[in-house]
Amino acid sequence: MTRVLYPGSFDPITKGHMDIIRQAREIFDELVVAIMQNPQKKASFFTDEERLSMIKELYKDDPHIKVVIGASSAVDEAINNDCKAIIRGLRSLKDFDYESLLQQINKEISNGRVNTVCFFAEKNYQFISSSVVKEVFRLNKDISDYVDPLIQKNMCLKADKNE
Numbered sequence: 001m002t003r004v005l006y007p008g009s010f011d012p013i014t015k016g017h018m019d020i021i022r023q024a025r026e027i028f029d030e031l032v033v034a035i036m037q038n039p040q041k042k043a044s045f046f047t048d049e050e051r052l053s054m055i056k057e058l059y060k061d062d063p064h065i066k067v068v069i070g071a072s073s074a075v076d077e078a079i080n081n082d083c084k085a086i087i088r089g090l091r092s093l094k095d096f097d098y099e100s101l102l103q104q105i106n107k108e109i110s111n112g113r114v115n116t117v118c119f120f121a122e123k124n125y126q127f128i129s130s131s132v133v134k135e136v137f138r139l140n141k142d143i144s145d146y147v148d149p150l151i152q153k154n155m156c157l158k159a160d161k162n163e
């Protein structure tokens with residue numbers, strides 16, 4: 001059984017992320033989605049727990065997908081969850097530059113134990129990011145092309161609650 005870790009902020013999970021999960025699941029037996037803190041990102045829309053329960057709900061029919069809240073680094077999460085590699089998604093050259101640096105650091109801090117496998121974004125999802133989704137949502141525009149209906153519903157509920 002080959003298990004891999006897909007770490008990210010997932011604030012919220014988009015159809016782009018879901019496509020990377022789909023691609024990875026075609027190749028690997030088990031996948032752990034790890035919700036990580038990214039200190040470079042601004043205040044989050046959803047709490048970690050909300051992200052956890054939504055992603056769990058999305059994948060409730062796939063027993064080979066597990067969802068966790070990352071306690072430490074992606075490398076430690078990979079080791080603690082018995083994952084062979086980290087999965088990441090590439091949309092552009094900018095992603096490539098960032099991800100190639102990140103995989104190098106992760107390889108170094110794990111003493112070569114944790115490698116990274118990248119999948120390419122599907123062309124319709126190349127421009128989708130969690131930040132774009134939040135921005136379009138704040139403009140009161142339709143986000144159904146970018147996120148699953150469950151996520152859209154939860155964004156509306158959360159926005160109503162915060163009003």
Ligand code: ADP
Nearest residue numbers: 008009010016017038088089090121125128129
């Ligand atoms: P992080 O804060 O770790 O970058 P994100 O949730 O923004 O977390 O992204 C997690 C991973 O998914 C990253 O490798 C990112 O490049 C990739 N990703 C994000 N959006 C897409 C998309 N639309 N298509 C493919 N990969 C994506």
